Amino acid sequence: MSQKVYDGQGRWRSKAVAFRMSPEEDAQLEMAVALSGLTKQDYIIRRLQCLDVVVQGNPRVYKALRNQLAAILEELQRIAVGESVNTDLLDTIRLIAVTMDGLQSES
Numbered sequence: 634m635s636q637k638v639y640d641g642q643g644r645w646r647s648k649a650v651a652f653r654m655s656p657e658e659d660a661q662l663e664m665a666v667a668l669s670g671l672t673k674q675d676y677i678i679r680r681l682q683c684l685d686v687v688v689q690g691n692p693r694v695y696k697a698l699r700n701q702l703a704a705i706l707e708e709l710q711r712i713a714v715g716e717s718v719n720t721d722l723l724d725t726i727r728l729i730a731v732t733m734d735g736l737q738s739e740s
Contacts, residue, residue, distance in 0.1 A: 664725060667697035668732050688735050701729055
């Protein structure tokens with residue numbers, strides 16, 4: 634049995650939830666979690682409850698942004714050679730744009 638964890642709102646998190654994902658879905662989730670700065674658990678709970686995911690700028694988020702932008706640059710260079718655009722790339726670019734917009738409005 635998993636250990637109970639207090640969530641700060643008067644509730645004990647004692648239920649474990651597991652589900653299967655494709656490798657592509659997992660990569661997309663990992664990228665979104667890294668860019669949010671939240672734990673995977675908090676990110677999934679917030680998304681399931683249709684709550685806003687508010688990104689707090691910190692070194693971990695900036696590192697994730699830098700790594701994702703480097704991967705996008707690599708992908709764009711590949712596309713320049715004449716290959717097609719991957720829809721996952723467009724989703725990643727949209728998520729980074731929203732994240733960067735949120736970080737700029739904090740300043």
